[in-house]
Amino acid sequence: MKKHPLPDKKFFDLQAQNQFNVQQYASSGSLEATPYNRRDFYKIWVLIGKSILHYADRSIEINQPALIFTNPLVPYSLESKVAARKGYSCIFTEAFLKAGGRIEHLQQSTLFKTGSDKVFFLDKTQLAAVNRIYEDMMTELATDYVYKYDVIRNYVNLLIHISLKMQPALSSAPHANAAARIAAMFMELLERQFPISSPDRELKLKKANDFAKSLSVHVNHLNHAVKEVTGKSTSILISERITHEAQALLKHTDWSVSDIAFSLGFEYPTYFNNFFKKNTGVTPLSLRR
Structure with a gap:
């Protein structure tokens, strides 16, 4: 039987090193609310220290060690x-995770699905077990084992299965300044999609309904909050941001108009041309001349 050498470790490292990271953290000083802004990354984290986790229209008080699952959208x-x-x-x-054969779409996963709170309070035994998994992940990440990322995927899946056996914490009542928070998080979610770094990366959130679903609020509630705080409708703000990005791509890249149209969520270039001219008064091609 012909023998096949093990694949070069660098092949696996280059494939996964930008898709995963694990760390132990400690912070002190500022008590101000800080946003999480890593695009495209799901996050599972242990938090020890009294805090309040704020979503668009709800808040969760963290008053004991907690395991938290968050969705980049x-x-x-x-x-x-x-x-x-x-x-x-x-x-x-x-x-x-898909590289390890976990084919369920994470955005539809019970733990990461939008519209649900995924904060699990841990007792001493559970905290020790979860902390041990993170320590094992960090130890594995530092090794030279060629299949270390397969091992790490198993640890991540173990965290997921441990959590599926637990009940999530309940949200507190909506914050008194819910309109301001909803508007701020809408703007943050809108900005997260930009800049567009590749013509193959299509805009995911293009309409008010898309944002409302991600923020787990009714679209009318979102529109009212955004209008109250900014003085502009949700649709206008989305159109303005897409127009601004289109202008930047036309001026600073060599992408075709068709590629730009696709990346900004337009099914056909003609739809993009009409949109751009309506919002700027000129056609995409004339802007490049």
């Missing part, structure tokens, strides 16, 4: 109630 901010907090975190792309 759902913006949030963390307000610390103490000067120091600590824990562990791992971030990964959907492609990272």
